[in-house]
Amino acid sequence: MKQRKIGDRLVGEIGLGCMGMSWAYGQGATTEDAHGVLNRALELGVNHWDTADLYGAGENEKLIGPVVRERRDEVFLATKFGNVYDKSLTNHQDQVEANVQWIVDGTPEYARRAIDLSLQRLGVDQIDLYYLHRVDPQVPIEETVGAMAEFVTAGKVKHLGISEVSAATIRRANAVHPIAAVQNEFSLWTRDSEEFELPVTKELGIALVPYSPLGRGFLTGEIKSLDDLAPDDWRRSNPRFQGDNLAKNLEIVEQVKTIASKHEATPAQVALAWVLAQGENIAPIPGTKRISRLEENVASAELELSSEELKTLSEILQPEGLRYPEFAMAYAKG
Ligand SMILES: NC(=O)c1ccc[n+]([C@@H]2O[C@H](COP(=O)([O-])OP(=O)(O)OC[C@H]3O[C@@H](n4cnc5c(N)ncnc54)[C@H](OP(=O)(O)O)[C@@H]3O)[C@@H](O)[C@H]2O)c1
Numbered sequence: 001m002k003q004r005k006i007g008d009r010l011v012g013e014i015g016l017g018c019m020g021m022s023w024a025y026g027q028g029a030t031t032e033d034a035h036g037v038l039n040r041a042l043e044l045g046v047n048h049w050d051t052a053d054l055y056g057a058g059e060n061e062k063l064i065g066p067v068v069r070e071r072r073d074e075v076f077l078a079t080k081f082g083n084v085y086d087k088s089l090t091n092h093q094d095q096v097e098a099n100v101q102w103i104v105d106g107t108p109e110y111a112r113r114a115i116d117l118s119l120q121r122l123g124v125d126q127i128d129l130y131y132l133h134r135v136d137p138q139v140p141i142e143e144t145v146g147a148m149a150e151f152v153t154a155g156k157v158k159h160l161g162i163s164e165v166s167a168a169t170i171r172r173a174n175a176v177h178p179i180a181a182v183q184n185e186f187s188l189w190t191r192d193s194e195e196f197e198l199p200v201t202k203e204l205g206i207a208l209v210p211y212s213p214l215g216r217g218f219l220t221g222e223i224k225s226l227d228d229l230a231p232d233d234w235r236r237s238n239p240r241f242q243g244d245n246l247a248k249n250l251e252i253v254e255q256v257k258t259i260a261s262k263h264e265a266t267p268a269q270v271a272l273a274w275v276l277a278q279g280e281n282i283a284p285i286p287g288t289k290r291i292s293r294l295e296e297n298v299a300s301a302e303l304e305l306s307s308e309e310l311k312t313l314s315e316i317l318q319p320e321g322l323r324y325p326e327f328a329m330a331y332a333k334g
Helices: 031-043 059-070 108-122 141-153 167-176 197-204 243-262 267-276 291-302 307-314
Strands: 003-006 009-012 048-050 076-081 127-132 157-163 181-185 207-211
Touching: 003 207, 031 059, 031 291, 059 108, 076 108, 076 157, 108 127, 108 141, 127 141, 127 181, 141 157, 141 167, 157 167, 167 197, 181 197, 197 207, 243 267, 243 307, 267 291, 267 307
Parallel strands: 048 076, 076 127, 127 157, 157 181, 181 207
Antiparallel strands: 003 009
């Protein structure tokens, strides 16, 4: 597979989001299945793996840890902190009473606890890319990144990243310590990083890692109604998957399918090929817990869309509904 650069490392242009193996999208994967996907990923050149301490409250890091340790030199390992699930760890006691799934803590004290817990769960000495998952509105980004820079000095972390951030935050963070990657939601139906954050990452030589590049699975055409989602699937709480919004958003998938059919490709492959075409600094991390879909997604790197098709896709209908439930939107583009 062709490669792209994050910091001083080359990674396969298609990465792997590990979240769904333990969290958010219905039943997770068994350990055996997850490890099968991870090992197949490396065979295919998919060496950029993305997790977070939030996913399954640490379970996702524990799940992938054994394969990471076994094949440490082959994997470019990214994890994140800041979205606090275990509220006993936070400094923000004022937020603990809030009845939400997770809160955000970007204090240096919390960061120092979080890095050691991630290293322990993963069972490694160093994380290749350590992200702040969300900006803490109560803590200047300079303070959080300042603490993260200590981890680089200590050898616990190789590169720093920030997630779900605005262009102004990228500049401020990068002034404290070089930022290797920005992870924002970016796909055919979430385009708001296109105008400001993508140009800033290109200007500063930072990789843009699009999360949910398949629109959380919606752009693949596999989700046609809420009945296609398990009762505990997080997407049921996402406004884009609800009621009239979902019905209207299906029109977007039809537009993607029209282009896919011309290439005998799948809508997932078109969605990923479009993301890859938005810049050489882009390294998406589609998530899957299945080998067949991993292989399908990898093949998207070979799909060449014409400039006319890319333009048609760029002008595609935009979705109805916010991309997160209200409480999480409060932290969007921090
Ligand atoms: N920084 C952040 O705040 C943030 C937020 C969300 C996600 N992320 C990261 O980004 C990664 C990817 O995002 P995501 O998982 O939310 O969304 P995504 O990659 O857009 O879509 C994943 C969903 O699509 C399905 N899928 C994958 N390939 C498919 C294919 N070829 N055909 C049909 N369905 C397919 C998966 O199901 P199966 O698993 O059943 O194949 C899963 O339900 C995550 O794993 C996580 O690491 C980061």
